[in-house]
Amino acid sequence: MQKNDHISQSVRLAMEQYFRDLDGEVPSAIYDMVLACVERPLLEVVLSHTQGNQTRAAELLGLNRNTLRKKMKSYDLI
Known part of the structure; x- marks a missing residue:
């Protein structure tokens, strides 16, 4: 199993549970x-x-640093 498969599987399981829980x-x-x-x-x-x-985080995420800062602000992370 590839590393990305773990994330995909987690999302799949969470979404399946979400639909079961809709009631x-x-x-x-x-x-x-x-x-x-x-x-x-x-x-x-x-x-x-x-x-x-933040510069390194933006690089890892594939985002512009200003975009990262905007997202951080929207989530009250700064």
């Missing part, structure tokens, strides 16, 4: 919901891994 409710805006649920912890872990070095 008749109709879901909406699932894409935005998943991104919002994943993005904050992703940023937190990568920033921790880089010991708060």
Whole structure:
């Protein structure tokens, strides 16, 4: 199993559980919901891994440093 497969499998299992837990409710805006649920912890872990070095974190994420700072601000990480 490749490293990325672990992430894919975790998302798959979480989404399957999400649909089981709906209990008749109709879901909406699932894409935005998943991104919002994943993005904050992703940023937190990568920033921790880089010991708060935003330039290095942006490089690892494949983002522009200003984009990373904007995302950090939106999640109250700065």
